[in-house]
Amino acid sequence: RHDDGRRRPSATAGRVTRLLVTGADGFVGQHLVRAARAAGRSVIASILPGAVAPTEWDASDAGPAVDVVHADFALAADMRQLVEQRPDEIVHLAAIASGAAAQRDPLAAMQINGIGPVWLLAALAEAAEALGRPVGAHLKLDTGMHRVGLWPPAEAPAFATKILGS
Secondary structure: OOOOOOOOOOOOOOOOOEEEEEOOOOHHHHHHHHHHHHOOOEEEEEEOOOOOOOHHHHOHHHOOOEEEEEOOOOOHHHHHHHHOOOOOEEEEOOOOOOHHHHHHOHHHHHHHHHHHHHHHHHHHHHHHHHHOOOOOEEEEEOOEEEEEOOOOHHHHHHHHHHHHHO
């Protein structure tokens, strides 16, 4: 079937879905978690190892409690841990966004901004394969929106170099 880019009703419409927000302790992530909770969404918040979750995430008057998972995007095992939370949807915000920080540690920036998301997609593909379901993901790159269908983990290295080259 041709993907014409139009939105269609979600397969999860009408039920509470589990939303994974990576970089949930960042500026945009904290706002997204707050908005998702206000909408009654169940949120899995991925934050840096050693980081402390905002106290408002525990407040019952603001919506459902937030499941906090500490994850390092430089570690493939941590990406598998995120997928084991069984999210229905993922908003990936984790990144080294500061140009100065990326210049100070370019290897960390490459691992977190380039390789980490590929490991996350590979973990999703492995989980989907185990369940016998294809994975669909939208990737927002500088080159625009690209549709990724079934994405076998074996393609991860080639895909990583494609992203890093964009």
